[in-house]
Amino acid sequence: MPRFDPAQFHGQYLVSGGWEGMVMRTDTPPFDDVRVRRALRLVANRQQMLDLALGQNGGSIACDSPVWPGDPYYQQMSCPQDIELARELLAQAGYADGITVDLYLSDLSQTWVTLAEGYQQQAAQAGITVNLNLTSSDGYWSDVWMIEPFTFTSRGQRPADQLLNEGWRGGADWNETYWNRPDFDSLLDRARSALDFAGRKQLYAEAQEMLWMEGGALIPYFTNTVRAVNNAVTLPELDYDMIPWWEVTVSR
Numbered sequence: 001m002p003r004f005d006p007a008q009f010h011g012q013y014l015v016s017g018g019w020e021g022m023v024m025r026t027d028t029p030p031f032d033d034v035r036v037r038r039a040l041r042l043v044a045n046r047q048q049m050l051d052l053a054l055g056q057n058g059g060s061i062a063c064d065s066p067v068w069p070g071d072p073y074y075q076q077m078s079c080p081q082d083i084e085l086a087r088e089l090l091a092q093a094g095y096a097d098g099i100t101v102d103l104y105l106s107d108l109s110q111t112w113v114t115l116a117e118g119y120q121q122q123a124a125q126a127g128i129t130v131n132l133n134l135t136s137s138d139g140y141w142s143d144v145w146m147i148e149p150f151t152f153t154s155r156g157q158r159p160a161d162q163l164l165n166e167g168w169r170g171g172a173d174w175n176e177t178y179w180n181r182p183d184f185d186s187l188l189d190r191a192r193s194a195l196d197f198a199g200r201k202q203l204y205a206e207a208q209e210m211l212w213m214e215g216g217a218l219i220p221y222f223t224n225t226v227r228a229v230n231n232a233v234t235l236p237e238l239d240y241d242m243i244p245w246w247e248v249t250v251s252r
Helices: 034-042 046-054 083-092 112-124 160-167 182-193 197-214
Strands: 009-024 059-061 099-105 128-134 150-155 217-230
Touching: 009 112, 034 083, 034 197, 046 059, 046 112, 046 217, 099 112, 112 128, 112 150, 160 182, 160 197, 182 197
Parallel strands: 099 128, 099 150
Antiparallel strands: 009 150, 009 217, 059 217
């Protein structure tokens, strides 16, 4: 077998649609109150979470929508940390003195524990106590995820229509947050039936903005893909992890 020579390769960091984060069951107290859900998402310093979990070049910021920047229906949004607004929302919801929540996770992902500990410290700034419950990796997806009210999750890259319908449509099998909004489902139906791209994009944008304002998923970032490329291979300029193979050339 020929010996691997790192000098023969160069690396690329490419934005992908994979993500990991936390999901709240919107059918279970206290997460059935949109003010509590939004407060728990507003306390997140997403850049800090990204840096802690993945380091430099590890990913790109997400604003609680699963639609990634390389998707044609991606809606760019701003999602800065806002501790004061989080406190105000909690007070309106009846938690002026703060709230305690249990967050369930495992070490299935090497980043979850680091991410959870960072989030725990951020949430404390708004009077939110986050108890971390480390569960067994064996059986996590069957015994914890989609059962406990507040859990960690991760997803791979998918097209916007597939993601939003599989993960957020009312009654869908993989609806982790148990989000059930007929007006949201209507946006998805209208987007599917729209004949023009601009019309579909606007409807998908409204769906993503609804998730940012009211949803139960805290999606802090999209992960980058690290791609090793042989120096003999020439790739076109890439912004995202989608390679047009017909433009790839190989020198001999």
